[in-house]
Structures are given as C-alpha cells and as structure tokens.
Amino acid sequence: MKQSILRNPPVVDAVRSAALDLNALVGRVDQVLADELYWLPVRHHSPAIARQVGECLRQRQPKIVFIEGPHEAQQMIEFLIDSKTRPPVAIYSSFRHAMVGAIDGAATPPRYSVWYPVVSYSPELIALRTAKEIGAEALFIDLPHYAIEPPELDDLAPMVAPSPARRRRDLAEIAPESDFYRSLTRAAGYRNWNETWDALFETPRAGRTPEDLRRDVALFCAAVRATVNPQSLVDDGTLARERFMWKTIRETLADRRVHPREALVVCGGFHIFLDQHDREPPPPVPEGTVSVTVAPYSYFRISQLSGYGAGNRAPRYYEMCFEAQAATGGHEQVLVDYVIEVVGQARRRGERLSPADCIGATQHALMLARLRGRREPLLDDMVDALITCCCKGNPRTEAAHLKEAIDEVNIGTRLGRVTDRIGRLPLVSDFYEQLDRLRLDEVVAREKTCNYTLDKRQSEDAARSAFLHRLVFLGVEIGSLQREAAPFGQSIFKEHWRLKWDPKLEAALIERNLHGDTIETAATTLLAESLGANAHEAGSACRRLVQAVDMDLPELVAQAEPMTGHAIDHDDRFHSLAEALTSLLLLERYAAYRSLGKQKLDDLLRRCFDRACFAVPEVASVPPEDWEHVIQGLLALAEPVMQRSDLDAELFAAHVERAAKISTMPFLRGAFLGVLTEMRRSKPEALAAELTAYARGGVEQQVVAGDFLQGVLRVSKTAILLGAAPLVRAVDELLRAAQGETFLNLVPRLRAAFETLHQRQRDGLAAHVAELYGLKESDSPRTLATSFGAARLMAELDAEAAAILSEWVGSSRSGGPTAKTNGC
Numbered sequence: 001m002k003q004s005i006l007r008n009p010p011v012v013d014a015v016r017s018a019a020l021d022l023n024a025l026v027g028r029v030d031q032v033l034a035d036e037l038y039w040l041p042v043r044h045h046s047p048a049i050a051r052q053v054g055e056c057l058r059q060r061q062p063k064i065v066f067i068e069g070p071h072e073a074q075q076m077i078e079f080l081i082d083s084k085t086r087p088p089v090a091i092y093s094s095f096r097h098a099m100v101g102a103i104d105g106a107a108t109p110p111r112y113s114v115w116y117p118v119v120s121y122s123p124e125l126i127a128l129r130t131a132k133e134i135g136a137e138a139l140f141i142d143l144p145h146y147a148i149e150p151p152e153l154d155d156l157a158p159m160v161a162p163s164p165a166r167r168r169r170d171l172a173e174i175a176p177e178s179d180f181y182r183s184l185t186r187a188a189g190y191r192n193w194n195e196t197w198d199a200l201f202e203t204p205r206a207g208r209t210p211e212d213l214r215r216d217v218a219l220f221c222a223a224v225r226a227t228v229n230p231q232s233l234v235d236d237g238t239l240a241r242e243r244f245m246w247k248t249i250r251e252t253l254a255d256r257r258v259h260p261r262e263a264l265v266v267c268g269g270f271h272i273f274l275d276q277h278d279r280e281p282p283p284p285v286p287e288g289t290v291s292v293t294v295a296p297y298s299y300f301r302i303s304q305l306s307g308y309g310a311g312n313r314a315p316r317y318y319e320m321c322f323e324a325q326a327a328t329g330g331h332e333q334v335l336v337d338y339v340i341e342v343v344g345q346a347r348r349r350g351e352r353l354s355p356a357d358c359i360g361a362t363q364h365a366l367m368l369a370r371l372r373g374r375r376e377p378l379l380d381d382m383v384d385a386l387i388t389c390c391c392k393g394n395p396r397t398e399a400a401h402l403k404e405a406i407d408e409v410n411i412g413t414r415l416g417r418v419t420d421r422i423g424r425l426p427l428v429s430d431f432y433e434q435l436d437r438l439r440l441d442e443v444v445a446r447e448k449t450c451n452y453t454l455d456k457r458q459s460e461d462a463a464r465s466a467f468l469h470r471l472v473f474l475g476v477e478i479g480s481l482q483r484e485a486a487p488f489g490q491s492i493f494k495e496h497w498r499l500k501w502d503p504k505l506e507a508a509l510i511e512r513n514l515h516g517d518t519i520e521t522a523a524t525t526l527l528a529e530s531l532g533a534n535a536h537e538a539g540s541a542c543r544r545l546v547q548a549v550d551m552d553l554p555e556l557v558a559q560a561e562p563m564t565g566h567a568i569d570h571d572d573r574f575h576s577l578a579e580a581l582t583s584l585l586l587l588e589r590y591a592a593y594r595s596l597g598k599q600k601l602d603d604l605l606r607r608c609f610d611r612a613c614f615a616v617p618e619v620a621s622v623p624p625e626d627w628e629h630v631i632q633g634l635l636a637l638a639e640p641v642m643q644r645s646d647l648d649a650e651l652f653a654a655h656v657e658r659a660a661k662i663s664t665m666p667f668l669r670g671a672f673l674g675v676l677t678e679m680r681r682s683k684p685e686a687l688a689a690e691l692t693a694y695a696r697g698g699v700e701q702q703v704v705a706g707d708f709l710q711g712v713l714r715v716s717k718t719a720i721l722l723g724a725a726p727l728v729r730a731v732d733e734l735l736r737a738a739q740g741e742t743f744l745n746l747v748p749r750l751r752a753a754f755e756t757l758h759q760r761q762r763d764g765l766a767a768h769v770a771e772l773y774g775l776k777e778s779d780s781p782r783t784l785a786t787s788f789g790a791a792r793l794m795a796e797l798d799a800e801a802a803a804i805l806s807e808w809v810g811s812s813r814s815g816g817p818t819a820k821t822n823g824c
Helices: 009-017 023-033 048-062 069-080 123-134 171-177 177-187 193-202 212-224 231-234 240-258 269-273 299-304 317-326 330-348 355-371 379-390 399-411 426-437 459-473 504-515 519-535 539-552 554-570 574-590 598-619 624-641 649-662 664-676 684-696 699-703 705-715 724-737 742-755 757-770 790-815
Strands: 038-042 065-068 089-097 110-120 139-142 261-267 286-294 450-455 479-482 494-499
Touching: 009 177, 023 212, 023 269, 023 355, 038 048, 038 269, 038 574, 048 089, 048 123, 048 193, 048 212, 048 317, 065 069, 065 089, 065 123, 069 089, 069 139, 069 193, 089 399, 089 504, 110 699, 123 139, 123 261, 123 479, 139 240, 139 317, 171 212, 177 212, 177 459, 193 212, 193 379, 212 269, 231 240, 240 261, 240 269, 240 459, 261 269, 286 504, 286 539, 299 317, 299 519, 317 330, 317 399, 317 664, 317 742, 330 355, 330 379, 330 399, 355 379, 379 399, 426 504, 426 519, 450 459, 450 684, 459 494, 459 519, 459 539, 504 519, 504 574, 519 539, 519 554, 539 554, 539 574, 554 574, 554 598, 574 598, 574 624, 598 624, 598 649, 624 649, 624 664, 624 705, 649 664, 664 684, 684 699, 684 705, 684 724, 699 742, 705 724, 705 742, 705 757, 724 742
Parallel strands: 038 261, 065 139, 065 261
Antiparallel strands: 089 110, 089 286, 450 494, 479 494
8 A cells, every 4th residue: 555546645535525435446446456367457558557567467477468459450460569560550440331332322331440559658569569578369359349339220321421329438538527537636736637647657656566556547447437427338338348358358268278367458447347247248240341450650640639549648758758767867867858859849940948948947847846746747847847938928929939849849750660561451452553554653663743744535644534533532642633724625635743652641541441442432432422411512512523524433423413403403502503503614624525415514504503693692791701702603603604605694694783782791792793894784984983982972981992892803804904094083082082090991901902903904003093193104203212221121111011901901801900090
C-alpha cells in the first residue's frame, strides 16, 4: 500500500464523494489481480505502462500472451514485429458484407473500416515484441469491429452505406463520464483528462515497482467502472467485446491445454473487470469480405484521431518520455530537451527568444509543478511555463508562432514504414497494375512532378483520363487536372495533368479498398451511393452525371440520366438548378464524343432552364452570404440564352425583371438590372438613372448606391462599354451629394464596385471622368517630384488605406460596424 494511489488524498476524497465502498473496491481489485490468469491493465499509447509490460513479460515468462487487438488481424502480427517495420504504423481492417449490392436502387451492403494506430511505445506492440523474444505465442482477442450489432439489412436506406450502430470508446472517453473521475478532478484541481492521467501514472515516482503501477491502474479503472452508467457499456459495445475476449481466452487455453497461470492478458484496464460468469454469448461474426493490412502512419494522423486506440494528444512528446525511461537524466532531461526544442522551433518562425528564455521556462515549469502538488512537471506545466515566459504580450494575439512551435514538438513529423513482405491489398495492386498498363509508372519512379497532355480521341489517352478522373473522385490525390485554355474546338478532347507521387497515396487507396477491389469498382460503388444520396438535388445529380462520363462508367451514365431528370423536376432551388444547367451544357458538348443521347439532353436542358427561370424571383432578397450563388446562377443562365435560340429568352427576362422589382437588396437589384441591360432588354441610360435616383434619395439610399453599382458591374459589360458616360455622370452626382459620414461609408462600397473591373475597363471609365472635367488627352500630366522615402511611405499608406476600405466593405455587408470618421 506504500506506493498506492490510495495514499493520494484527492483520490480518497473522490472515492468517498462518488459514494464508493473503499473496502469493496479494494477487494474487487485484489480478487482480479490474484487470479491465476495474470491480468495486466494498460492504456493505449502510455509510455510508462509500455515499459512495465516488457519487464513483466520477461519476469513471468508466459506461454501465451493474450492482447487486446483486432482478432481478424492475427496474421498481421508477424509484420508488426518485423525488424523492417518502423512505427508509427496502423492496422487497417475493412469489411464488406456478403450481401450482393446493386446500383439500381437496391440496398447497399454494409461496409465498415477501422484504423488501429501503433506507436513505438504502444503497450500492445511492446507485448508482441517481448512475446517473440521469450518464445511465447501472441494472440489478438478483441471482437472484430464489424460484429458489433450490425444493422438489419432490410432497414438500410437505398444507395447509402450505413455507419456502424456502435463506436467503441477508449478509456479517455469513458472515464470523464464517471462520478469518480468528476469528483477526482474537483478534489485535485485537474483541468482535463490528459492532465489527470499523466499526474497519476506517467510521472516517475521513486520506488514505484511495475506491480505497484499495475495495482494503481487497476484501482483507478475499478473506481471508474463502478461509477459509470452501466447502460453506456451496452450501447458502445464494451460488454459485447468483453464476452468475445473472455470466450477467446477460455477456448484458447482449453485448445492449447495451457494452465491459466501460464498465460498473461494485456488489455485496457477497464476490461480486466469483465464478467467471467456472464453466460450471454458474444455477437456472431457476419460473413463477408475482410481485408486487413498494416500501413505506414504518421504522428500527425494519430494526434487527430478520436475513439478506440486514440487519446494521444502529443505523440512525439510521449516518445521522448518513453526513451528517457531507459536513459540517464530521466524526466528532468525530458523537460530540458522539450523546452529547447520548442524555443528552437519558435525562433525559426521569427520569435526573438534566447537561452535565457529556455532557462526561465524550465524553472517556471518546475515551480508550477510544485505549486500544483506534483513531483515532476507534466506537459501541461511545460506548456503553461513556455507561454508565460516566452510570450511577450497577450497570448491570444501574440503567441501564434509559439503555439505553432509547441504543436510541432508535441506532435512531431515522424512517418512510419512497413516491411515489404506484407504484400498489397487488391485495390492497391490494381492501382499499380493500371499505372504500368497505361504507362504512367514514371509518376512512382520519380520524385518530381510529371506532366501529361492527353488527347481523349486516342484510346490510350482516353483510358488514362478515365483512370485519373477515378482516382481524383476517390480522393487519391495523385495530381490535378489543369484548367488551361485549349485551341478552339479541342477543349473537350484535350486535358493537361500534373501528377506527383505522395506517400499518403497508399493510405488513401487502402481506405477506398472498402468500396471495391479495383479502381473502377470502387469508383462505381462510391458514385452510385452519391447519386442515391443526391436524388433530389439537381446540381449535385448533374455534376455526378458529368463525373460518370469523365470516369467512363457507361452503366452509371445510363442510371444517372433518369435520376437527373427526377432531381430537376423536384428541385426548386435557383443555385442548384443553375449549377445543373452548367453541367448539362458541358455534357451537350460531350454528346457526340461519348455517344450520349442528344434528344434526352436537349429535353433535360430545356426543363432545367425553364425551372431555373421560375426560381429567379425566389432569390430576389437573399442575405449577403448567398449573393455570390445568385451572381453565378444569373451568369450561368444569361450566357447560353444569349447564344442560342432553343432557350426561352423571354421567360428568363420576364422573371429577372420581376425579381428586380421585388428585390430589397440594392446589390441584387443592380445585378438583375445589369442582366437585363446585357440582354439588350434595358438601356445603359436606365442604369445611370437608377444610380442618379440613389444620389438624390436620402442618406440611407446614398450609402448603398455602391452596392447597387457593384451588382451591375458583376454581370454587365454592356453598361461599361456603351453606358460609361452616363454612369460616370451619375457617380459624380452621387459623390457630390454625399456629405460627411455618409461619404465615408459610401467610398469603400464604390471602391469595391470598381475593383471588380479589369484594368482596361477602369482606364476607360477614367477617360470619361477626365472628359467630364475637361481634361484632354493632349494635356501633359504634371510630374510630382518627391524622395524615395516619401514615395515608399505613400505606397505603404495607400496599401493600409486599401485594407481599411476592404474591411469596411466586408463589415458593413455582414451587419458589422460601419466606418467612423475617427477611423481615417
């Protein structure tokens, strides 16, 4: 009891506050720890416990080591402990149900996938390595993730792959829900879960033996388990997993004829208290296709995870702690190294820090630890000390670079490596086979960017294009399609791709293995699901149809055509219908090349255009955050209607005119009238008259005149080419009419309006301004003589003024504060 956490007053207070019977709790722990089967409680990614695991296994020399790991990954153990495998790595497990899915509206079969990350100081990995060292058999005992209450197949939504009904939780998620933990944080002043765990178990304590640490972890987990809601353990699948673990342990011991005292169990401390007398069987493991592999991983990805196998906020820092346990200097050296690394990273980011800051932060961390009742500083103490000593101002505004440096050192940049003996998953193999077949293997062979110009009229280039489009759609970022201008008439045939190999490619491919064994199958499955999910969204459905054509998936093209018609007929949102029209116009260009039904496309185009016209008045007064969607939609309709005769221009013009009449937003009213001017349904002089009306109105009208003008200029070039002189006169009258603060609020809006124009267009307007004020082209401008320093100062002032004006425009539109006279 000398080293027990029960000698820690806050722990004792928490036990009492949680209404726990201390004697009963200790008795329960003693019973489990005295069992003939040796239970070794761990926490994933705990450096202190990882060191204990190795020592314990060498001392006890068991014949079998049962490890909480995915049972379906048993064959991966040899690759995890291979000398050429370098953590961080992760076990990837995916499952596709045996049910045969269809893409014609039938239910999609269940599919699940899980990553199990492993670092160099994972207790499970240490157990695997030590088991091999002592000649013991290692066995994964955790329930396969896809066996935790799979949903009924009849209840699946058509075309949508379901999510698992339950998500397994780590101790970091379960403990904060317990009464004991909440009482402990109040009594000890711990601010979060990580601080609690590190203070109790990761901080070195003189005289604490591996057996002491085992007992402390067991006591803590027993108290958490006794005060957590029992139903939550049913809901998250904990009890189902434990039934499978215990069944696997019992059957293995019987099959191998090994006595329990010759075995050892390495599992989460929460699970050592599983009910060994529970007669309910574990859930059955469903039939289907299981794919398991070990893939390279990164500390960054581990730091972003949540749920099972996670809870590691600082992978690199805890690696430093693990390595320090076997080195001289111990935890004190970790503190010194950590502070030096953070300061070094901060200096690289421009922070002016010195060795004195390192010394100050180190001493401050030690003092903080003492004040908080700790023998050694935790990561929380170190971070607080660094911000206190190294931030030369308000941490909220002045510590950005320092916090970036802290994150860099906490997380690290380490990437893992897996032995070549492991082989590849089917989808990954198909990827490399396709690269070879399509003569794209240069991408893998070189570290540099490879450029490919494809002519899709050539069979090989057409296959290359489809393959690359499939990869992009699957999220495998091998490169990008460059949107460059092509010679007239060839843009639908020519594509320019920039491709470059990235180590993350294989991880992305492994995740997509869930959708199929080949690139084509995976793309087909994912696109079919997307079509089903977007069955009532015209824009998304038509975009998926374009993608099906780009990826050369004729079966999905045939399926998508009727679905797009259904979506168009049931979607009444303007921006969605406008987006759909853009996609259909692109498909029209593909029609002959891809053997698409021209008559069907023409019908879809007209239906989509007509419904989009009727939807225009519905967006007449949308809020500012939706204005850009309206502008893009108006342009998407206006451009084709002015170029072709089969679209009803009268219908479009009538509804745009109606939208202009009912709009309460000057910007949108300007855009609607600008479209009518562009279509020659209204004269530029009418726009100038509208602007003049703003100038002659009250203060409120004058302030928003700039918004009206910006709306006009966003959609209409005719107003500039043919109506520049009337517009200039109207703006001049507006500026003369605005006084005081009204003028200050008006100027940034006018500036924003004119900044949407091309330089040549602004020069044209400037010429009309000069003409208005009687300045002739023959007049020689006067050169202003000044010094270089003064010129630089004026340039800086001009840039700062431009930034202020831009902020004024944004804040006034979003309902924020308006410009004030004393802000200039």
